[in-house]
């Protein structure tokens with residue numbers, strides 16, 4: 709079940725700095741000093757996603773890893789996206 713606007717805005721405030729809401733996505737653009745660290749960040753997210761059965765779209769380039777969260781099955785933002793975002797915050 710997708711979250712209502714008010715719930716999305718209040719949950720967004722509970723997340724770490726840098727998370728942005730764009731339409732049906734939560735987005736985090738992390739930067740690094742090299743490609744290896746960007747890849748390592750993506751790899752560190754892997755077990756969190758597997759544990760939660762919820763998977764981000766990741767875009768990796770030199771010095772950057774962009775995390776996009778949405779619940780494809782429901783067509784928008786759900787609790788699952790915020791739960792994964794919080795877990796990602798703990799490994800930043």
Ligand SMILES: C[C@H](O)[C@H](O)[C@H]1CNC2=NC(N)=NC(=O)C2=N1
Pocket residue numbers: 761762763764777778779780781782
């Ligand atoms: C069958 C499987 O559990 C589902 O397709 C899950 C897997 N991971 C998922 N991840 C995300 N981000 N959205 C989903 O709707 C989703 N669905």
